[in-house]
Amino acid sequence: MNEFVRPSDLDRPNSYIGRSVPRPNIRKLVEGRGRYVDDITLPRMLNVAFVRSPHAHARIVSIDGAAAKAMPGVIRVLTGKDLAEICDPWVAVLAHLKGMKSAPQHAIAVEKACWQGEAVVAVVATSRAIAEDALAHVHVDYEPLPAVLDMETAMDAKTPIIHPELGDNLTFQREHVQGDVEAAFTASYKVVEATFHTGRHTGVCLEPRSILADFNRADGQLTVYHSTQAPHMMQGVLAKHLRLNEGDVRVICGDVGGSFGIKVHVYPDEVAACAIAKLLGRPVKFIADRFESMTTDIHARDHRITGRMGVDKDGRITAMDIDDRTGIGPYSVYPRTSAIEGNQVVNLCGGPYDFANYRAKTTVVLQNKTPTCQYRAVGHPIATAVTEGLMDLAAEAAGLDPVEIRRRNFMKDGTYPRVSPSGMKFEGLSHEACLEKLLDLMDYPALRAEQAELRKQGIHRGIGIASFIELTNPSPFMYGIGGARISAQDGCTVRMDPDGSIVAMSGVTEQGQGTEAILAQIVAEGVGVSMDRVKIITGDTQVTPYGGGTWASRGAGIGGEAALQAAIELKRNILGVAGAMLQADPQSLDIAMGEITDKATGQSRMPLAELGRIVYFRGDTLPKDLSRELMVTKHYITKEYPFAFTNGIQASWLEVDTDTGMVTLLKHWCVEDCGRIINPMLVDEQVRGGVVQGIGGALYEHCIYDDQGQLTTTSLADYMVPMAAEMPDIIVGHVETPTKESLLGAKGAGEAGTAGAPAVIMNAINDALSPFKARVAAMPFTPMRILEALGKV
């Protein structure tokens, strides 16, 4: 594959690519010696807390902060108007999302509060407790306004317009048409139709959003310790809106306590903390509490989707028609925008299947609820649930087994590259191989037999199947072409130190996925050293190469390839020096486990430490014109395909108690194809964690608003997340179709679990309920909704 690295060859020394090795950075986490933002205390540090709007929609009539300001320990009380003088607002639109519009958003609300929880006043004090005490003494006079809550009526003539300057409550609409859908439906043997709801939910990172900003007036530098997925993006955003040069903003991202897409967005209160630090010239910390997390972390997946699918007599899909509607809150979220999720639904529906006629429309409207934006597997769980829900309906209508209808409709393995009816380009997928592997793992016929037997005893178990595609390794086609300063390219610097230690600095970041582990594996193998001699540095904009960070499952495929290329180049440079020192042809030399070796015999010629000693301390002994660059930087960006699509399939085996509506998850399977697997254990764990997050959305998690726009699920006692006792064991299998775009061949693996899980849970519940002719299609599938479907309540 390459003279330096053959990723599939596990028999070589220091061959780490493809091995399940533990993460080097996990040990500090299991000893409680990580460093999250809230673990950092700086001299003269202040804390900020926010008065937050108790109304979904209200005019801010007046603010009186005098009593709060007079309290001991309170340093400053600041309003939206105060901050607007030092911090410029933003409008979150992307040029390639034609016609998209949104209103300017400030760090703190200026004229109006547009959702319950929006920051209205900042109180800065010597401790968070004192700041919170003072919040109670800030008097805000509100004039409540009618709240826009229902996405279905958001564009009705009698519905108030949230931002009158926009003209209406529509932020984005797109329709994609391929072929002749109506003619295809007319000619179909059967046409099925259903309306699905995916419940509004959120990420619940166990570490709340956290930021600590410090501005040094003497050198004009803003240093921000931030729990984020995209340090360079934040550097650019903070520089732009706080009127600084990018070089004067340093974003440092240490340990991050979960992110899942939640921490890749610009949050007004975090920008406010930075603006206040700049204003006061002192460190300012903001750590969201759980109420703030539930009301101001982005929400996601608040969609209603009506779908139709036609099939011919053989069960082959003739056409699909999708009408998606989503409510995104009062502002599109900066800078990725809140239209991407709906856009993804249009792009991804029907993804695994070979059919000709496709029409899909998304309508993205504003409402007075918490803003929504990209959360793990953006749009995929919605598109997969709709597609696979329709597939099961079509199977029933055509009299086919759910497995058989999928087998008949898949894009065939070995027929790539190809383009989907939605216009997505696929380099190479493996739906058929994944299905066969899944059926083996789960012993499908035996499970069907067991199901039939148990039904006779009044035990109602269901099997759900769902295929999916997953978008990974995004190119600038995701954000950059729309004008967002979000890097699709990433870089890695690899350096050899005098004793042969290797340091690699990467623009991708770690939030627990194992980014640093796979980078260490790649660099160790690429250079030719033991993994414990490699130190990985991420998350510091002043240190690492510029990059996009970790989102859209890009860390391994983009950051990993940059690391591999840099490691290979460093190896080449080292061998050049070694050749001169040993008076040998560099081509005849290799590096293995930190030793320069003779390539033909494997015999050790010299330790790297000796080469390091000569280069760094006795460079006088080397030929004058010899290059001795022991630090190399390489960047990587995908060029052939806008995205590296992956694919997979999941299955669920569960039991529904038809008296209580309770669902018991018995077993779960996922077979996925993320291309080259760098660390099988870490990929499996990404899949398992992702599956459980998807199960959360399917069964438990729901941001519920009352008719005044008050969020009623603001604590973890009210908002359910999956717990250990309710979760099944998850069997994970793999098919490997490496991308040919890179030497490494890795695609992303972080979202496959979440993409497919809600769909399989839905299909399994409906399979269990099939003797009762009952169906559910509104997530989360609570006991009450299941009993309603059964006509029991």
Add this chain to the structure above:
Amino acid sequence: MSAALTRRYVDVALTVNSEPVSRRVEPRMHLIDFLRTELGLTGSHAGCEHGVCGACTVRVNGQIMRGCLVLAAQLDGAVVETVEGLSDTGEIRDLQEAFVAHNAAQCGFCTPGMLIAAADLCMHQPDASRVAIREHISGNYCRCTGYQAIVDAVETTLTGRRGSLS
């Protein structure tokens, strides 16, 4: 809370990770804040501050407790152990090794609380089944792993300890 109330303080003397500490604290200060801000023991984390998520789980007088539901002022004379202390003594070394081997921690924020909850199970239910393990750690939320690796790690630890006893 009124300013007058916050000015009243309580003196406490307790043992934290085998070291005697004494402080004058506000009555409202929770144990988790006391550990993190007064003692600099940042290994225990505040996740929800209302007793649900378990990230602040520590050991008080041998019992596992939520650091966000206990007031420091209640702990005069108490013995408190955190993940830092249990790491230094080596008491949970095998459990930590199993967490590393199974990748039972991703972001690591829940991990210290999870380890202390799991150590409690290992101590009191040496024959716990997978179901019992899942039940026991259900008071500790993890958003990253999906729990299976944690269950595997605890199971491995229990098996190892039974093996070393026999």
